[in-house]
Amino acid sequence: MAVIRPFKALRPDKKNAHLVASVPYDVVNRQEAKNLAKDNDLSFLRVTRAEIDLPDENDPYSKNVYEKAKENIETLKAKAPLLVDDDPHFYIYRLIMDGNAQRGLAATFAVDDYDNDVILKHEKTRKVKEDDRTNHIVTSETQTGIVFLTYRGVVEINDVVNKTTDETDPLYDFTSPDGIQHTVWMIPDKFNDFLIKEFAKIDKVYVADGHHRAKSASRAREEMRKANQNHTGDEEYNYFISVIFPAEQLNILPYNRTVRDLNNNSKEDFLNKVSEKFEVQLSEAKEPDGITSFGMYLDGEWYRLNARDSILASNSLSASVGDKFDVSILQNFLLNPILEIDDPRTNDRIDFIGGIRGTQELEKLVDSGKAAVAFSMYPVSVSDLMNISDAGEVMPPKSTWFEPKLRDGLLTHMI
Numbered sequence: 001m002a003v004i005r006p007f008k009a010l011r012p013d014k015k016n017a018h019l020v021a022s023v024p025y026d027v028v029n030r031q032e033a034k035n036l037a038k039d040n041d042l043s044f045l046r047v048t049r050a051e052i053d054l055p056d057e058n059d060p061y062s063k064n065v066y067e068k069a070k071e072n073i074e075t076l077k078a079k080a081p082l083l084v085d086d087d088p089h090f091y092i093y094r095l096i097m098d099g100n101a102q103r104g105l106a107a108t109f110a111v112d113d114y115d116n117d118v119i120l121k122h123e124k125t126r127k128v129k130e131d132d133r134t135n136h137i138v139t140s141e142t143q144t145g146i147v148f149l150t151y152r153g154v155v156e157i158n159d160v161v162n163k164t165t166d167e168t169d170p171l172y173d174f175t176s177p178d179g180i181q182h183t184v185w186m187i188p189d190k191f192n193d194f195l196i197k198e199f200a201k202i203d204k205v206y207v208a209d210g211h212h213r214a215k216s217a218s219r220a221r222e223e224m225r226k227a228n229q230n231h232t233g234d235e236e237y238n239y240f241i242s243v244i245f246p247a248e249q250l251n252i253l254p255y256n257r258t259v260r261d262l263n264n265n266s267k268e269d270f271l272n273k274v275s276e277k278f279e280v281q282l283s284e285a286k287e288p289d290g291i292t293s294f295g296m297y298l299d300g301e302w303y304r305l306n307a308r309d310s311i312l313a314s315n316s317l318s319a320s321v322g323d324k325f326d327v328s329i330l331q332n333f334l335l336n337p338i339l340e341i342d343d344p345r346t347n348d349r350i351d352f353i354g355g356i357r358g359t360q361e362l363e364k365l366v367d368s369g370k371a372a373v374a375f376s377m378y379p380v381s382v383s384d385l386m387n388i389s390d391a392g393e394v395m396p397p398k399s400t401w402f403e404p405k406l407r408d409g410l411l412t413h414m415i
Helices: 014-020 030-037 063-079 113-117 129-142 156-168 191-199 211-227 267-275 311-314 325-333 353-366 380-388
Strands: 009-013 083-084 092-098 101-108 147-151 174-175 181-186 205-209 240-244 255-261 276-282 293-298 301-307 351-355 375-378 411-414
Touching: 009 014, 009 063, 014 174, 063 083, 063 129, 063 267, 063 293, 063 325, 092 156, 101 156, 113 211, 113 240, 147 211, 147 267, 147 380, 156 191, 205 211, 205 380, 211 240, 240 411, 267 293, 276 375, 293 325, 301 325, 311 325, 351 353, 353 375
Parallel strands: 147 240
Antiparallel strands: 009 083, 009 411, 092 101, 092 181, 101 240, 147 205, 174 181, 255 351, 255 375, 276 301, 293 301, 293 375
């Protein structure tokens, strides 16, 4: 059963919500965050990426960054202003991109469900990133990053969502600079018990995006529990903020790859080695149109790579769900054996490019010399995500890119 409960959101005044709302901390680097927050003292990036308010030489993982985040929250409370709701509520967060809408329930979910695999994962986390957000949560005493969850939708829950959006006025409704419409409603309290009971019937919830945020909430809970001699299990730090969307509404984009060199291969040698495992053809298409197919940009030209029958036969014998994914095929039969990208999580010769940036970003990186070769991928499906989570496996790193993204700062969980 999935345990949820309403919470008292820290949230901005309606007139300034569009100024406070910011992209998630982990989709921009330091300089990009600084540019986005430039001339906007209310940007929530000053909380989630507080290093932008410190000298550039300051280590982004140092203690004073987290202390600056706590200080900036207090500043925003006064300037935005940010206010805490008097009573706990559930909320609805709707995203509209290119005419497609997805509506999720904003709630706090039990850390115990994350720890006990009621909430299932599909990615491994990196300790350095866990440490960062754990320190941010513990020092600021807030969960500023929303975990993006999904589930196999329930009609009765959807009915409550529909009724709320049809019959109540939104708290916020604005379009962000990237063209995404963000709308938030407060669900009437009369539905609280119903929603809690309906989610108690759900035995599986899936992390779609935000594995590090969820893991850090778990680690922060452990630290705060140890420091609290009167721990009861009912404290706010035992729950983490999430928005959960029905799986049928989600949109997954590919997560493309670039590699900085050809591992001392000439272009001809590289293509010859690739052709042993893949059919290689020059192509006008820049993106694959189906699974087991890849786009490759090399020396100003696009190629189509199709996995040969030998790869498909080998994978059909594997007991692993993950081995059958395109990201694994590319890793196991090209990136590792030819380019010697042994561990894509740690190898500094590979970079990952979110699908929202398009193939033009791949061309730009290769044409500029920052990369030698780029690969465009076919997107993973939501059912793939659920199947690998159900199997207790994890996807290869950087397999999924979800768009549109939730904005930080509109709903914050005080712990």
